[in-house]
Amino acid sequence: MSAVVTGVGTIGPWGAGLEALSDALESGQSTLSEVDRGKGFHADSSARTAGLVDPAVYREWLPGASARRMSVNSRMTLAAARMAAKSGGLDEDQVGGDRTAISMGTSFASSEFTARLLEQINKTGPQSASPFLFMETVANAYAGQVAMHFEARGSNSTITQREASGALAVARALYQLSSGSADRVITGSVDEMSPLPHALLDRFRALARAGADGVERSRVFDRDRGGFVASEGATILMLEPEELAEARGAKVFGRIRCAVRAFDPTAPAHDWGTGSEPLARALTRGLKRDGLAPKDIDQIVSGASGSRTGDRLEAHILKKTWGDAELPPILAPKSVTGEYGGGQLAAAILALNGQAFASTPGFESVDPDLGIRPHDGASLPTPKRILVSSLASGGAACWFVLESCS
């Protein structure tokens, strides 16, 4: 089971496109914005910043008037999908068809439109509910918008599994290609960070609070980490079977060799659990099923975000999976991109293609419970294989292996 990536589109606080993300990862600089805390959802002492996207950075990728009534999620998804098509040298009319499927992931769906619709219903009565808001509150609205734009008539699915939504969408895409039910899958992840989810994440103590310097910063794997920076954005990957991509001489960004899925039943509904042992076993078994072992992995693109519990779970899984062997370099792109919005997927593609990463921003001291020292900024050889790790609060887990085609 494998497929190749033939297009990448990405939008995030860093801007639009792989080049903008590459610059951010190399410099280690995050772009943070002040969140609108005037909606009444936030506590007085709440976190104040998030990785928000300036709509101007992707405006050129929107198809004009038809985007006017779309939610932010639909706009970002469509813009990233068009970007992905272009990056792979595909004309827009080549993208769709009966055998082009869509497998999207989203953690919160359109929280902005949901909040607006519920405010309408409560303040002015249910008969004032807007059908335009309603249709965009449905989690699969963005996949539907992309399908309409490209006339993609294959399977159209949307996965909602919190922080692992994007990785699980990629895993489903891989299944669709390997089962022969599609010849191309538009896959990826999207999320908007409106005041509502930001405030609620904060009330769960999931978000990073300001340090002595007054900056809210994620401290991935650090002893003093206290939460993540919530972000928004969209990343879209175009996947195809390798033989079809070869036959049309497609530009190939890498191969997705396999995906592994599991669940941690120790996780409470709103947090990460402690079940590293069974998850490590699932990862090892999943790699083995595809003829791989931990020693075959050259780099890990971690899903760690600065969460106390999430980072601990990931660290323990990796330690148990590698056992006595030394862990490969661990890149932590969420220290730059923030949590949500799919930046990790695009960062993994860049890593496979030799991207230089700055020393992990925010990391200062090894947590003795974790024993993990993320990437220190040293120059790394271009990897042959990368493990992308994604663990969700609530219990879902997904890993996939990216492999160089050269």
Next chain:
Amino acid sequence: MSAREQRAASQRIVVTGLGAVSPYGRGRDVLWRGLATGETAIGELELFDSAEHRTHVAGQVNADFGELGEHLSRRQRERLTRTDQFALSAAFEAFGNADLSEGTTELGVFFGCSTGGMFEGEALFEEGADPSSTTQIFAAHQNNSPADAIARALGSTGPIEVISSACSAATMALEGALQALRSGEVEVALAGGADGLCRLTYAGFNSLRAVDEEACRPFRAEREGLSIGEGAGVLVLETLEHARARRATPIAELAGAGSSCDAFHMTAPHPEGLGAAAAIRAAIQDAGIEHGDVDFFNLHGTGTPHNDAAEWRALVNVFGERASRLPATSTKSGVGHLLGGCGGLEAVVTVMCLDAGMVHPTMGAGPVDPDSPADLVLGKARELTKSNFAVSANLAFGGANGALVFRRFSEEPS
């Protein structure tokens, strides 16, 4: 084809357990008896005040879930939303029906859900609400919550996949389970879906003028829209090899699945039903049968003028002249539209129909639409002269379509 792919291609996936929660009550037998009576469970909406809404009926679940106390602590139960309760109740029933042991932890959980615990989450928007008192609901209101609750309660460490593709979510979740079982990723899976009533969807569908003021009347000439329902349907799926090894009794076989997208309109189906036809055809092809082998059809059958008409066009597209002679029914006429959960409950019903050799009636008043002249089972359950294969299909917002082919279990492969 690799050895593993060959094994997958020959792998048969069987249904060994069923569980349901519906407006008829808790349990698959209650559901079956209710549907067989020909009396709809759609009635007055009582969950929240509907005085200011345009319509006032729904398929509401009024069941007691005290039985969850056998599996969960009081603290765990207090944190469940209504949808979580539906999902867990159906899952425990299916798990027990399949006679799986509590130690079966390498389960896959594949689930469809579209609104999750939105009903509880709506408390945040009520006048004078204190967000700090409702933060727990935030975790629960997400669409992954019911499936996570199932996997957590069963101690599952296998794969989990939650599809939130509106009305075809659970159907596509079953498709995902089928792929995972065929590929050898898992040997046993719980698959289905659940959704609960909430103000947002009730007002939203009303804003689209898609809700009938009476109980829905699928495929009837005077139909005016759907009725929103709630509940859950869960199936235990496993490889035949796994079922045989533990001496389980297969009820049916999940023979094929297919999905597609209209790529036409966000809320309206393609008028010719082209996307739905593609999904049905793909499922039939995946099952390795011909359309002439299908013995009955469990319709999406919402009762909206456009959706039923498009579905009829899809049936004609796939089955040709036989479309008007193919026994068909709409489970939604009895329980309402379970949105992200409908594909799970309708899959359960389809399997029960195959197992019983009869199709439950489609409820609702009035003559069948002469422009969509399906062979609707009316009045009382109809015994089938042949009940080997059945199709259950769902059409969703965003143009997402899904279809499943079930086969009455036989030791002989099709």
